[in-house]
Amino acid sequence: MLSIAVIGGGAAGMTAALAAASRGAAVSVYERQTRVGRKLAVTGNGRCNLTNLHASPEHYHGEEPDFVLPALRRMDAAGTLERFRSLGLLTVTEPDGRVYPLSNTAGSVVDVLRFALEGAGVRVLTGAEVRLVQKEKNGFRVLSDIGSHPADRVVVACGGLAGERFGGTGLGYRLLKELGHSCTPLRQGLVQLRSSSPFCRSLKGVRADALARVFHGSELLAEAAGEVQFTDYGLSGPVIFELSRAALSVPGTRVSLDLVRELPEEELRDLLLARSRGTPFLPLEDVFVGTVQNRLGHVLVRSAGLDLKKTLSALTGAEAVRLAQEAKHFSFPVTGDMGMPNAQVTVGGIRTSEFDPETLESRLCTGLYACGEVLDVDGDCGGYNLQWAWSSGFLAGSSAAEGNHA
Numbered sequence: 523m524l525s526i527a528v529i530g531g532g533a534a535g536m537t538a539a540l541a542a543a544s545r546g547a548a549v550s551v552y553e554r555q556t557r558v559g560r561k562l563a564v565t566g567n568g569r570c571n572l573t574n575l576h577a578s579p580e581h582y583h584g585e586e587p588d589f590v591l592p593a594l595r596r597m598d599a600a601g602t603l604e605r606f607r608s609l610g611l612l613t614v615t616e617p618d619g620r621v622y623p624l625s626n627t628a629g630s631v632v633d634v635l636r637f638a639l640e641g642a643g644v645r646v647l648t649g650a651e652v653r654l655v656q657k658e659k660n661g662f663r664v665l666s667d668i669g670s671h672p673a674d675r676v677v678v679a680c681g682g683l684a685g686e687r688f689g690g691t692g693l694g695y696r697l698l699k700e701l702g703h704s705c706t707p708l709r710q711g712l713v714q715l716r717s718s719s720p721f722c723r724s725l726k727g728v729r730a731d732a733l734a735r736v737f738h739g740s741e742l743l744a745e746a747a748g749e750v751q752f753t754d755y756g757l758s759g760p761v762i763f764e765l766s767r768a769a770l771s772v773p774g775t776r777v778s779l780d781l782v783r784e785l786p787e788e789e790l791r792d793l794l795l796a797r798s799r800g801t802p803f804l805p806l807e808d809v810f811v812g813t814v815q816n817r818l819g820h821v822l823v824r825s826a827g828l829d830l831k832k833t834l835s836a837l838t839g840a841e842a843v844r845l846a847q848e849a850k851h852f853s854f855p856v857t858g859d860m861g862m863p864n865a866q867v868t869v870g871g872i873r874t875s876e877f878d879p880e881t882l883e884s885r886l887c888t889g890l891y892a893c894g895e896v897l898d899v900d901g902d903c904g905g906y907n908l909q910w911a912w913s914s915g916f917l918a919g920s921s922a923a924e925g926n927h928a
Contacts, residue, residue, distance in 0.1 A: 523548045526922050527664045527673035529652050529697065531558030532689065533908055534894025535679035536635045537915030538922070542677070543642040545923035550673070551644060552666055554651035554693070558639070559632035561681065561689040565866070565908065570628030572606070573599045573912065574905035575619035581906045583767075584898040585706060589874040593882070593913040596920070602912045609634040620905050655697050657887060675889040675922045679915060682868030682895035683708055690862070694896035698872050702886045705872050706898045710865035712763040712907075715770075715777065717756035717854040721821045725752035728818050733780040734761045736768045736856075743775065744768035750779060752818075757854055763866060764903040769856045779852040781814050781822075791846040795839065802835030809834060809845065822848045867907050871898035881921035882914060893918035 524547045528539045531553030543549045551558065562570065574581075577599045582590045597605070603613055603621065611634045612624040623630045639646055647668060654665040661674040680694030695705050729752070735745040744765050751759035757777060762769075769775050782790050794809055801808075807830035810819030823830055826848045828841060862868070874897055876885050884890040893914035901907040 524923060525550070525661075525672065525674045526677060526919075527552060527655075527662065527671070527675070528677045528679055528919070529655070529664070530679035530681060530694065530894070530896075531555075531646065531648070532679065532681050532894065533559070533562050533911035534681070534915035534918075535677070536639060537912050538677045538679055538891075538893055538919030539644045540635070540638055540642055541916045541919030542923040543639075543644050545920060547923040549642075549644045549919075550671065551639070551646045552650045552652050552664065553646065553648045554667075554691070555689055556648050558636060558646060558648065561685055562908075563628050563632045564685075564688050565628055566622070568628050569622050569626055570631045571620050571622055571905040571908065572613070572631055573602050573621045573909040575599050575615060575621065577901075577906055577909040577913075581902045581904075582910065583869070583900050584871070584874060586874045586879075586898075589877075589879045589897075590899055590910060590913070592879045593910070593917040597913045597916045599909055602909060605912075606631075606634065609638050618904070652693065652697065655701060655890075657701065657890075661889060675891065677891040677893065677918050677922055678896055679892070679894050679918070680896050682871060683862050684710060684712075684865040684868045684895070686863045690868075694892070695872060698890075698892060698896065701884070701890060703872050703876050703884070706870040708868055708870040710859060710862040710867075711767060711869035711900050712866035712903050713766050713770075714753065714758040714860040714864060715756045715762055715766060715854075715856050716858040716860065717777070718857045719756070719854045721825060722752065722756055722854075723754045724821050725818060726754040728752045728815050729759065730779070730781055730815060730818060731783075732761065733783040734765055735778045735780070736765050736775055737778060738772050738775050743771065747783065755860065756857075760903055766859060767869075770859055775856045777854045777856060779854070781818070781849050781852055787846050787850050790849060791839075791842045794842045794845055795837070798834040798837040798842070802833060804834045806830055806832045806834060806837065809837070810849070814849065822852065825852065866903070867900045868895055869900050871896055871900075874898050882918040883921060889922075891918040891922050 656663040736743040748761040
């Protein structure tokens, strides 16, 4: 029986192991942590955005973005959902194509995969950090904390550097470099942004629906709509993760938030003036009540340079214009990001030109495969990175079990 060692028990590794086992291989998963799927269990703030129905090459980045195409063809989003349903996982799809477990809990995804591994007879070795993979005449030898074991083929699925506290590691890069591969520069992606705005601390914990735009001077670099989370250091939330690539692409960018994207600026001005006429006795700090979150409304008044305690009866037309402009163009200068430990994905990785996209087998070392984040592939925010993990893991595991090598 063909023996396959899968190094890494994350999303890609578990998928690779199941694909190989279903094709009759004897599979061992080496996981350096005490349990498999630890990073997966916290993804999406614990909800696990496990795929996106719109997954396609234009949502992926790297030296060769089209490298993802064969894997996505072999198992697309629909195929992924079908496989998870066969494991007992029910899902719900949001209007933008993002898919979550019906339980709204990432642990459900980890559990069905864990049970499937057990049912498939996959040997899961936890606390087994791999120290070395040696190429031998008739296969490989895997040296880990729990001993030395032979394998006919090896699948490297160690993930990337992002999210170190949940399992991010440079192990995969090192192992593949030792076997002759090269790596592109690594940096954090899908990450929170730091800002020098004086209002960050005041807004800590507030969430808002916004149209967020990234500008460099007057040039619009990118835009996206959805939830923004204000923090004491700057900005977070799904929209910020999505825009972080553009925001960090050059120094001196800023994020502009349209906090009332349903209304044109003139209509918002008129709404504020109508409130001043209807409730002239209220303080100006309440001018945005019912429009944005109260604390955010207070900050917008301060940012416009107006007195919070002044009554609405004294609001002038020019001041209403300033308030409307502030709500539609609330600006945050970008000064940096929260670093690799807090990032959701690693940008860069092992060069895809050194792997066959149809099988994910190394072009440099026969019988060696790689999948997931360790390769130079990263996706947009919204389930695309997990879809790459499922698709590439399935392709690598299937190919390792099916391929015929001399």
